[in-house]
Amino acid sequence: MNVQHNTRPDHDPGFMFAPEAETMARPALTALQKDRLTWSLNRAYDNVPHYRRAFDAAGVKPGHLRSLADLRNFPFTVKTDLRDNYPYDIFATPVHELARIHASSGTTGKPTVVGYTKGDLDRWADLMARSMAAAGARPGDVLHNAYGYGLFTGGLGAHAGGQRLGCAVVPVSGGGTERQVTLLRDLGASILCATPSYALNIAEVAEGMGVDIAALSLRRGIFGAEPWSNEMRAELDARLGLKSVDVYGLSEIMGPGVACECDVARDGLHGWEDHFLFEVIDPETLEPLPMGEVGELVITTLTKEAMPMIRYRTRDITRLTDEPCACGRTHLRICRVTGRDDDMMIIRGVNVYPSQVESVLVGLDGLSPHYQIRLFKQGSMDAMAVDVEILPDVPDHADAFAAHAQKVRHHIKSIIGVSCDVTVKRPGEVPRSEGKAVRVVDQRKP
Ligand code: DLL
Numbered sequence: 001m002n003v004q005h006n007t008r009p010d011h012d013p014g015f016m017f018a019p020e021a022e023t024m025a026r027p028a029l030t031a032l033q034k035d036r037l038t039w040s041l042n043r044a045y046d047n048v049p050h051y052r053r054a055f056d057a058a059g060v061k062p063g064h065l066r067s068l069a070d071l072r073n074f075p076f077t078v079k080t081d082l083r084d085n086y087p088y089d090i091f092a093t094p095v096h097e098l099a100r101i102h103a104s105s106g107t108t109g110k111p112t113v114v115g116y117t118k119g120d121l122d123r124w125a126d127l128m129a130r131s132m133a134a135a136g137a138r139p140g141d142v143l144h145n146a147y148g149y150g151l152f153t154g155g156l157g158a159h160a161g162g163q164r165l166g167c168a169v170v171p172v173s174g175g176g177t178e179r180q181v182t183l184l185r186d187l188g189a190s191i192l193c194a195t196p197s198y199a200l201n202i203a204e205v206a207e208g209m210g211v212d213i214a215a216l217s218l219r220r221g222i223f224g225a226e227p228w229s230n231e232m233r234a235e236l237d238a239r240l241g242l243k244s245v246d247v248y249g250l251s252e253i254m255g256p257g258v259a260c261e262c263d264v265a266r267d268g269l270h271g272w273e274d275h276f277l278f279e280v281i282d283p284e285t286l287e288p289l290p291m292g293e294v295g296e297l298v299i300t301t302l303t304k305e306a307m308p309m310i311r312y313r314t315r316d317i318t319r320l321t322d323e324p325c326a327c328g329r330t331h332l333r334i335c336r337v338t339g340r341d342d343d344m345m346i347i348r349g350v351n352v353y354p355s356q357v358e359s360v361l362v363g364l365d366g367l368s369p370h371y372q373i374r375l376f377k378q379g380s381m382d383a384m385a386v387d388v389e390i391l392p393d394v395p396d397h398a399d400a401f402a403a404h405a406q407k408v409r410h411h412i413k414s415i416i417g418v419s420c421d422v423t424v425k426r427p428g429e430v431p432r433s434e435g436k437a438v439r440v441v442d443q444r445k446p
Helices: 026-047 049-058 068-073 079-084 118-135 153-165 177-187 196-208 230-240 354-361 398-415
Strands: 100-103 113-116 142-145 168-170 191-194 220-224 243-250 255-261 269-271 276-281 295-301 312-318 345-347 350-352 367-378 381-390 421-425 440-442
Touching: 026 049, 026 068, 026 295, 068 276, 100 153, 113 118, 118 153, 118 220, 118 243, 118 255, 142 153, 142 177, 153 168, 153 191, 153 255, 177 196, 191 196, 196 220, 196 230, 196 367, 220 230, 230 243, 230 354, 243 269, 345 381, 350 354, 354 367, 354 381, 354 398, 381 398, 398 421
Parallel strands: 142 168, 142 191, 191 220, 220 243, 367 440, 381 421
Antiparallel strands: 100 113, 243 255, 255 269, 276 295, 295 312, 345 350, 367 381
């Protein structure tokens, strides 16, 4: 087959999709945020009964906002506010003015429904294009989009962003992994969009098919939608032969593209401050924390028409930094999201996030990067078990398995500080992901 692959070298390293906005000086950015915040608060108060009630109960009105700091007087919005106003009552736009509706799958009870006007979709495409350009995608790239299409915002969000940037988007969606490998090889994609766990699955399937995926034309991986560690990044970079970049977002705020790393620093995700206001709060006291302190990320939308979100509590744990970035973008950075506060496990008094376990496991000799955590009861206490998987070249021998289990137990105890059970599985026995990986299986309930 005579396919001309896209083997263009990294070009125009300083390229930005929206340079004026991305490099705005702080005073101009603050003034813009203040104007847009006033607009957003008014839109919420005038059009959404939930916000009118909540603002009135807190004794605040949009007109009270004198500076950005006054936002702290406004009430938070939480996920149950969306559920309680199911499906449309949290919208500031009549249904006939909506252009798109997405929803979370909702494992229990009602799904979370989110809506967009035509203008919202347009701004989303712009912000995702901006994110992808920061990640190193360029007009003319072939972009293989393995985020799931459908009610999940990943597929269509990355699709619109890629098109807006000027890429040729291959809308593969998740699943059918052998076919994904064939397409990556034959179509010569330079950009891979997927969850990090699915990207790992693709790498593994390629190896099984005898395809040297690292030798293909992939340059960048734009990975997100779930927590992942720097250890996993190193693994993905090596196995896929690309530079992987972290992208963040959530449906309630927009979808993917709320924040994205630049490929210059790969050290924190630029949060697009001309469209969102970022705060970090102490999840116990609900007080805003100073720049740099770890807490719960709270986001306010500044330009959303259909569904303005005022001080939305994401439950995501991170910290912000306003240190200047080598790429020249002035927007603050959200450090890697280590997990959600509802993912935090308390094992014998120690707080543990699945991503910490991942950091310990990935890269250990003889083990594959696939793992799963099981939570169970030991008396009245929560206990943790970790399933890890041996590499195919390790002898299938009880002594070898026991030695690996002992090594993992020791590392987890010495680095994270908790004791846990470890089960070593054979190659392929830990479930593979086609989207967001299930990292924790809760076996605490009978
Ligand atoms: O996951 C949107 C998205 C799609 C982001 C594709 C990036 C790429 P939801 O399904 O609403 O939206 O889930 C949002 O996923 O609150 C975080 O807990 C988690 N999450 C998203 N991105 C990251 C990331 C999409 N880069 C929830 N790192 C968020 C860690 C992430 N967690």
